[in-house]
Structures are given as structure tokens and as C-alpha cells.
Amino acid sequence: MEKNAINPWTWSAARSYSQAVEVKNVAGTLYVSGQTAINEHGISSDADMKTQLVESIANLEKVVLTAGYELKNIVRLNIYTTSTADLFQHFELLQQWINKHEIQQASTVLEVKGLFETLTVELEATVVK
Incomplete structure (x- = not known):
């Protein structure tokens, strides 16, 4: 597999994504x-954004590695959230995870009116090999 990040501008690297x-x-x-902060028993988290982001990342990791x-x-990572303001307060957690695993992905962040039950963030990915 060959993977090539396309970045006509240098600023996107500081934001941990590729164009x-x-x-x-x-x-x-x-x-x-x-992937969201739903536990192994199917119960949705009602925790704060930071906790849900950490749990969503862990669930995404589990699915990718299990497969x-x-x-x-990961070549595409879409982020859905009920509050971009809350998400961006903890965005460094996601950026650290991306950098730790040397992920170069195209991304979109979307604020939505609601997610399932009490959820506040959802991570959707495309992965290749």
C-alpha cells in the first residue's frame, strides 16, 4: 500500500490533518x-466531552485493531459533535493520539444537533492496508 498526504498549505499539519x-x-x-462512548454492555456515556472523547478514541482503536x-x-477521520466549542477545548487529546500513531488523514469536523441518547462526540474512520 502506498499512502501520500497532500498538503498545498503548511498550516494543516499544525491542526493534525491533511487536505x-x-x-x-x-x-x-x-x-x-x-464510534462513541458506548461501553461493552451497550450503555451510552453521560460523562463530559473530554471523557467521551477518550472513550470514543478507545472504541475506534478496538475496532480497527480487531479487524x-x-x-x-487511517486515511479519513470524520468527527461529529454536539458542541464544537466543548470539543475544541479538548482537541489536543485527539491531536496527541493522531501524532502518537503517525496518522495522516483527511478530516471533517461537523457540529450536529444531536447524537444517540446522551452522546456528544462520534468518530467515523476509513482505514486501508
Whole structure:
């Protein structure tokens, strides 16, 4: 698999995403449903944004690794949140995770009116190998 981040501007690197990601010679593609702070028993978290973000990242990791893919091969990460203001207060957690795993992904952040039950953040990914 060949992966090439496309960044005509340098500022997007400081925000931990790429403007586009080109992938060639793919052996597989994993489309991950939105991962949230729902525990192993199917119970939605009612915790604050920071806690839900940490739990959503952990659930995303579990799905990707269970499928036999590597986190560094996430090429698309969409973030849905009920409050961009709350999310951006804790955005460094997501950026640290992205940098730790050397992920270069295209991303979109969307504020939505609501998510399932008491959830405040959802992470949707596409991963290749």
C-alpha cells in the first residue's frame, strides 16, 4: 500500500490533518461506523466531552485493531459533535493520539444537533492496508 498526504498549505499539519490523502495498491479497506462512548454492555456515556472523547478514541482503536488494521493507516477521520466549542477545548487529546500513531488523514469536523441518547462526540474512520 502506498499512502501520500497532500498538503498545498503548511498550516494543516499544525491542526493534525491533511487536505487530502492518496492511496494506491490497497490490499483492503475498512469502513468504520461512528464510534462513541458506548461501553461493552451497550450503555451510552453521560460523562463530559473530554471523557467521551477518550472513550470514543478507545472504541475506534478496538475496532480497527480487531479487524487487523493499523491505526497509522487511517486515511479519513470524520468527527461529529454536539458542541464544537466543548470539543475544541479538548482537541489536543485527539491531536496527541493522531501524532502518537503517525496518522495522516483527511478530516471533517461537523457540529450536529444531536447524537444517540446522551452522546456528544462520534468518530467515523476509513482505514486501508
